[in-house]
Amino acid sequence: MRRDRTSALLVLAACAALGLPTPARAHAVLVDSSPRDGAVLDAAPAEATLRFNSRIEKRLTRASLEDTAGHAVPVARIDRGGEPPEQLTFRLPALAAGTYRLTFRVLAVDGHATPGLLRFTVRPAGKP
Numbered sequence: 001m002r003r004d005r006t007s008a009l010l011v012l013a014a015c016a017a018l019g020l021p022t023p024a025r026a027h028a029v030l031v032d033s034s035p036r037d038g039a040v041l042d043a044a045p046a047e048a049t050l051r052f053n054s055r056i057e058k059r060l061t062r063a064s065l066e067d068t069a070g071h072a073v074p075v076a077r078i079d080r081g082g083e084p085p086e087q088l089t090f091r092l093p094a095l096a097a098g099t100y101r102l103t104f105r106v107l108a109v110d111g112h113a114t115p116g117l118l119r120f121t122v123r124p125a126g127k128p
């Protein structure tokens with residue numbers, strides 16, 4: 001985990017040092033998600049979907065979910081087949097009311113890592 005983060009930073013540092021322009025075609029940038037970052041939901045989502053601007057190495061994706069207290073909540077990537085190569089879907093367990101943080105790190109096909117964070121809140125039932 002720590003080694004992955006270090007190598008991602010090294011790649012970014014190497015790019016910066018070489019003054020390479022950002023290869024927008026290959027670099028993975030989050031363009032849409034469900035839930036959206038900052039969403040406040042009436043019902044707990046059963047899945048989380050991330051969509052990027054370019055295809056990603058799905059098997060090398062890392063993601064973790066934390067509840068309000070910072071406890072890890074298990075998430076599993078699912079692929080029903082036929083999912084676009086730039087999209088990732090995670091199955092979520094039954095979530096209680098609270099605020100959640102989905103932290104992810106994806107690898108674009110150009111080898112560059114993109115870290116990201118998505119926050120969403122599940123409202124207590126019956127409270128507007």
Ligand SMILES: [Cu+2]
Pocket residue numbers: 023026027028108110111112
């Ligand atoms: Cu890149």
